Amino acid sequence: MAQRPIPVLSVTSEIFPLVKTGGLADVAGALPGALADEGVAVTTLVPGYPAVLAALGGARPVLAIADLFGGPARLLRGTASGLDLLALDCPHLYARDGNPYLGPDGRDWPDNALRFAALSAIAASVGRGAVKGYQPKLVHAHDWQAGLTAAYLHHGGPKPPPSVFTVHNLAFQGQFPASLLPVLGLPASGFRFDGFEHHGAIGYLKAGLQLASHVTTVSPTYADEIRTEAGGMGFDGLLRYRGTTMSGILNGIDTTVWNPETDPLIAARFSVAAPAGRKACKAALQQRFGLATDRKTLLFGVVSRLSWQKGLDLLADVLDDVLALGAQLVLLGAGEPALEQRFRQAAASHPGQIGVQIGYDEALAHQIQAGVDALIVPSRFEPCGLTQLCALRYGSVPVVSRVGGLADTVEDGITGVVFDELTADGLRGAVARTAALFATPRRFAALGSAGMGRDVSWRSPARQYADLYRALIATH
Numbered sequence: 372m373a374q375r376p377i378p379v380l381s382v383t384s385e386i387f388p389l390v391k392t393g394g395l396a397d398v399a400g401a402l403p404g405a406l407a408d409e410g411v412a413v414t415t416l417v418p419g420y421p422a423v424l425a426a427l428g429g430a431r432p433v434l435a436i437a438d439l440f441g442g443p444a445r446l447l448r449g450t451a452s453g454l455d456l457l458a459l460d461c462p463h464l465y466a467r468d469g470n471p472y473l474g475p476d477g478r479d480w481p482d483n484a485l486r487f488a489a490l491s492a493i494a495a496s497v498g499r500g501a502v503k504g505y506q507p508k509l510v511h512a513h514d515w516q517a518g519l520t521a522a523y524l525h526h527g528g529p530k531p532p533p534s535v536f537t538v539h540n541l542a543f544q545g546q547f548p549a550s551l552l553p554v555l556g557l558p559a560s561g562f563r564f565d566g567f568e569h570h571g572a573i574g575y576l577k578a579g580l581q582l583a584s585h586v587t588t589v590s591p592t593y594a595d596e597i598r599t600e601a602g603g604m605g606f607d608g609l610l611r612y613r614g615t616t617m618s619g620i621l622n623g624i625d626t627t628v629w630n631p632e633t634d635p636l637i638a639a640r641f642s643v644a645a646p647a648g649r650k651a652c653k654a655a656l657q658q659r660f661g662l663a664t665d666r667k668t669l670l671f672g673v674v675s676r677l678s679w680q681k682g683l684d685l686l687a688d689v690l691d692d693v694l695a696l697g698a699q700l701v702l703l704g705a706g707e708p709a710l711e712q713r714f715r716q717a718a719a720s721h722p723g724q725i726g727v728q729i730g731y732d733e734a735l736a737h738q739i740q741a742g743v744d745a746l747i748v749p750s751r752f753e754p755c756g757l758t759q760l761c762a763l764r765y766g767s768v769p770v771v772s773r774v775g776g777l778a779d780t781v782e783d784g785i786t787g788v789v790f791d792e793l794t795a796d797g798l799r800g801a802v803a804r805t806a807a808l809f810a811t812p813r814r815f816a817a818l819g820s821a822g823m824g825r826d827v828s829w830r831s832p833a834r835q836y837a838d839l840y841r842a843l844i845a846t847h
Contacts, residue, residue, distance in 0.1 A: 376407070377509070377840060378506065378508055380414055380415075380416060381402070381403065381414070381416065381511045381512075382511065383396075383415060384513075387399070388400060389451060390471055391731075395539050399415060399513060401829055402836070404453065404625075404829075406833050409833050409834055409837035411836075411840060412455070413511075414455045414457055416458075416493065416494050416497060417459070419458040419460035419462075420467070421465075421466060422468075424447075424460060426451040427447060427458055428450050429449045431448055431449065434446035436493070439464070440488065442464075444493075447460050459489065459493055461489060483547075484547040487515075487519070487545070487575065488575075490517060494523070495520055495527050497510075498524055498531065499527060499528070499532070509532055509535065510532055510534045511536075511537065512583070514537070515543055515545030517536075518574075518578045520578075521578050521582035525561070525582045526561055533843040535585050536579035536580065536583035536585075538576065538580065538586065539754055541576070541597050541602075545576050546572040549568075549573060552573065555573070566578075576606075577609075580613070585617070585843055586613055587618055587839070588617075589754045589776060590622070593753070593775040594618060620832050621776060621831075623828050624760045626764065629737075631648070631766070636734040636738065637655075637741040638738070638741070639652055639655075646816075652741040654666065656738055656739060656743065659738070660728075662723055669696065669699070669805070669806055670700075671699065671743060671744070671746070671747055671770075672702070673686065673701070673702040674703050674740070675702075677704045677705060677706030677707055677710040677711055677714070681706075681748075681751075683704070685797075685798045690721075692799050692802060694721060694725075696802065696803065699726075700724070700725045701725075701727075702714055705729050705731060714727045736761075740761045743767045744815070745809070746759065746768070747802075749771070749801075750774055751793050752774050755780075756777050760780060760827040761827075763780070766820065766823045768787050769781045770790075770801050771787060773789050773790065780825075786822040788808070790804075
């Protein structure tokens with residue numbers, strides 16, 4: 372007799388394709404389907420943003436909350452895009468269009484502490500059986516926005532279900548004033564160094580790192596890096612203390628969404644065996660950005676948040692060197708205003724050579740991956756990175772720094788170009804090396820083909836997560 376799937380509650384502040392600001396949404400949206408193949412049934416709890424509620428099919432109320440930090444709320448269960456969802460319908464906290472974290476002025480919503488404590492508090496209630504007929508065996512919370520889930524579970528009574536907390540980027544920590552303790556319903560006894568206190572504040576990320584049954588991050592190398600003083604951002608001691616109850620599991624990508632053989636968003640379909648469509652994709656991309664349409668010109672691409680972490684200031688510093696090689700560049704991204712302005716000015720100064728679109732466009736992201744010769748990812752630190760996985764899938768050559776998940780997924784001279792020196796000179800050398808490889812078409816094509824042959828799916832990561840869940844449940 373086949374075993375019944377293990378019910379797992381996932382808790383996240385964004386999920387593709389409903390709400391997305393970054394890689395967290397991609398992971399939260401793709402992992403449930405991969406886990407289904409491993410005998411795990413994931414139900415995902417998300418805030419009831421307008422886009423989520425609009426997409427929710429067959430929604431039915433499963434829990435009513437008279438007052439949730441200033442107003443009534445209810446929990447709806449339904450499906451959207453093949454995902455089994457619990458949506459926290461709480462208008463006074465979530466009925467806001469646009470970015471889920473930032474207001475129209477580009478600053479954090481002033482009540483973010485309440486908005487994401489509410490998500491965590493309800494997650495803990497569901498984990499303890501608050502929804503009739505649904506009892507998850509394990510709760511899996513993602514990033515600081517769901518970090519307090521572990522605290523609410525820990526302080527909510529005896530025998531909570533086991534929990535996993537995944538940190539997708541240690542730089543985002545969720546620190547809020549200690550004066551909110553009574554408002555959040557958290558006990559003063561938990562406000563201590565081995566609880567959810569962090570430098571005199573309530574640490575949402577700290578709660579997950581300290582109190583979850585097991586901590587994961589999104590690549591093995593990043594797991595090692597954040598246990599060091601240089602990479603730990605103040606948490607290295609705690610993460611070393613976690614020992615074997617912390618691990619790195621490499622992210623994958625949804626290879627049905629990111630599939631050059633079937634992708635409806637690109638100019639022509641292609642595969643390792645039939646790569647000719649890439650030429651049409653490159654020509655279409657050059658035309659879209661007003662660049663000279665020439666398949667013999669090396670075309671670099673960027674799909675990224677524009678930030679110091681991502682090393683895009685280094686790329687801005689070496690643009691003259693890129694152009695001196697006779698290469699072109701297309702960039703899609705948004706982030707720090709100063710960087711946005713530098714790239715806008717570069718595009719205005721070099722029409723026909725540099726094309727820039729500020730913002731995010733899912734279709735254009737696919738078109739860039741399918742059309743560029745090489746994708747530049749010069750991150751100073753990178754928990755995993757998904758853009759280089761998409762590049763591998765689409766046969767563009769990743770040019771990456773040797774950090775975190777980039778180091779785990781790109782092999783220098785085999786599937787991409789990897790550089791060690793996180794400076795403008797280091798990137799300059801990598802770009803020159805890429806151009807030298809491009810000048811030998813057969814060798815350059817071999818890099819792209821080797822990348823397309825790599826398994827960047829969720830198959831192996833999902834198996835690792837399922838094994839972890841089973842071990843935690845068995846020993847709980």
